[in-house]
Amino acid sequence: MTESTKYLLSEDRLPKAWYNLNADLPVPTPPPLHPGTGQPIGPDDLAPIFPMAVIAQEVTTERWVEIPEPVREIYRLWRPSPLIRARRLERALGTPAKIYFKYEGVSPAGSHKPNTSVPQAFYNKQEGVKRLATETGAGQWGSSLAFAGSLFGLEVEVFMVKISYEQKPYRRALMETYGAKCIASPSSLTHAGRSILEKDPHSNGSLGIAISEAVEVAASRDDTKYALGSVLNHVCLHQTIIGEEAMMQMEMAGDQPDIVIACTGGGSNFAGLAFPYIRENLKGGKVRVIGVEPASCPTLTKGLYAYDFGDTGKLTPLVKMHTLGATFMPPGSHAGGLRYHGMAPMVSHVKELGLMEARSYHQTECFAAAVQFARAEGIVPAPESSHAVKAAIDEALRCKAEGKSESILFNLSGHGHFDMQSYTDYFAGKLKDNTYDQAALDAALAELPKVG
Numbered sequence: 257m258t259e260s261t262k263y264l265l266s267e268d269r270l271p272k273a274w275y276n277l278n279a280d281l282p283v284p285t286p287p288p289l290h291p292g293t294g295q296p297i298g299p300d301d302l303a304p305i306f307p308m309a310v311i312a313q314e315v316t317t318e319r320w321v322e323i324p325e326p327v328r329e330i331y332r333l334w335r336p337s338p339l340i341r342a343r344r345l346e347r348a349l350g351t352p353a354k355i356y357f358k359y360e361g362v363s364p365a366g367s368h369k370p371n372t373s374v375p376q377a378f379y380n381k382q383e384g385v386k387r388l389a390t391e392t393g394a395g396q397w398g399s400s401l402a403f404a405g406s407l408f409g410l411e412v413e414v415f416m417v418k419i420s421y422e423q424k425p426y427r428r429a430l431m432e433t434y435g436a437k438c439i440a441s442p443s444s445l446t447h448a449g450r451s452i453l454e455k456d457p458h459s460n461g462s463l464g465i466a467i468s469e470a471v472e473v474a475a476s477r478d479d480t481k482y483a484l485g486s487v488l489n490h491v492c493l494h495q496t497i498i499g500e501e502a503m504m505q506m507e508m509a510g511d512q513p514d515i516v517i518a519c520t521g522g523g524s525n526f527a528g529l530a531f532p533y534i535r536e537n538l539k540g541g542k543v544r545v546i547g548v549e550p551a552s553c554p555t556l557t558k559g560l561y562a563y564d565f566g567d568t569g570k571l572t573p574l575v576k577m578h579t580l581g582a583t584f585m586p587p588g589s590h591a592g593g594l595r596y597h598g599m600a601p602m603v604s605h606v607k608e609l610g611l612m613e614a615r616s617y618h619q620t621e622c623f624a625a626a627v628q629f630a631r632a633e634g635i636v637p638a639p640e641s642s643h644a645v646k647a648a649i650d651e652a653l654r655c656k657a658e659g660k661s662e663s664i665l666f667n668l669s670g671h672g673h674f675d676m677q678s679y680t681d682y683f684a685g686k687l688k689d690n691t692y693d694q695a696a697l698d699a700a701l702a703e704l705p706k707v708g
């Protein structure tokens with residue numbers, strides 16, 4: 257018998273429901289608060305920017321949420337995504353560990369993000385919304401929402417962090433191919449953008465600023481709602497299709513992971529793979545669950561667990577999360593999708609409950625791991641995903657040193673085909689391991705809102 261490399265589910269095994277970890281946590285996730293009153297926000301507070309179906313998913317404690325059939329039909333364009341055993345990487349490392357990865361780069365946009373952009377566009381369309389405004393860092397989310405908008409006939413307006421707008425012209429071209437409009441942020445189209453530009457006309461922008469601009473547009477126009485690509489509960493919910501599929505595929509492989517690994521920017525691809533495993537851990541399972549973040553933006557490992565704004569302009573509700581401070585400007589890095597000052601409240605809560613581990617790496621060691629992975633397995637990882645690759649390789653090498661054959665499962669959240677400039681810079685020795693400025697971090701944390 258030959259040994260399998262890919263574990264593929266047929267389309268009829270595409271999950272019919274997303275999994276909601278909020279149904280099973282021993283302590284509820286702290287609710288978002290209204291910044292003015294300090295009281296938990298209600299659906300009415302969110303109605304100007306989100307459709308009702310999405311707001312309902314944000315607060316639900318139902319364990320399973322049905323995936324609408326029109327969404328499943330679109331998922332079938334690329335899902336179920338493959339689970340791959342990285343046998344060649346195992347051999348290259350000389351490790352007795354078994355390495356598996358769930359490959360989300362097979363989606364049209366090249367990452368896990370269409371798992372949530374498609375249902376978000378669907379619910380907006382159902383409620384008569386005409387336009388969606390959003391932000392994007394490296395361009396992965398913007399192109400995912402542009403793709404979803406094109407399927408449902410919605411106009412999409414994307415505020416793209418200026419440094420990425422300049423560094424990643426092909427992501428912009430992809431958004432335009434799907435019919436979206438892409439604007440460099442900070443822009444002069446919004447109050448939030450203009451106030452940043454007044455202080456710093458050469459601002460590189462940040463996710464926090466771009467969120468402020470998109471929320472402002474949605475809040476000020478009746479025909480426009482806002483869509484967020486990570487962080488919120490409904491996004492974590494939509495991404496659990498990754499873990500639900502992976503569980504079936506690990507069963508096909510006749511194996512179970514000892515360790516589950518994903519990179520963490522806003523936390524959604526991590527939540528997607530890990531939450532179903534955390535559910536099993538709450539019933540007595542013993543899977544180690546590890547989130548991996550950049551050392552230059554170390555939200556889970558160095559941030560405070562506190563109520564903070566989701567955006568720099570302080571327009572959003574307060575959410576309890578690991579944060580570096582809403583005004584903190586993380587240093588530039590090629591993993592633009594991980595360059596966010598906060599973390600999903602659910603992921604932060606899971607960390608506080610001791611249900612996951614977190615670690616950080618510098619970008620050059622992640623690129624080295626990504627190159628080693630590409631030369632063994634062929635797939636070029638997105639710079640964000642390279643953080644998970646690095647952690648998986650480190651765990652496999654630990655297994656080698658300890659003579660253990662543990663099973664490691666990681667999320668390869670996307671491919672790096674639009675990020676080749678960062679590989680070029682890496683090969684040219686131009687990448688720096690930027691560290692954040694401790695004084696700037698302290699100043700941003702000192703500005704955290706006071707919540708009684």
Ligand SMILES: *Cc1c(COP(=O)(O)O)cnc(C)c1O
Nearest residue numbers: 396486521522523524525593670
């Ligand atoms: C956006 C992105 C991330 C980070 O976002 P999460 O919400 O933490 O998953 C990671 N990997 C890729 C490929 C991305 O596009």
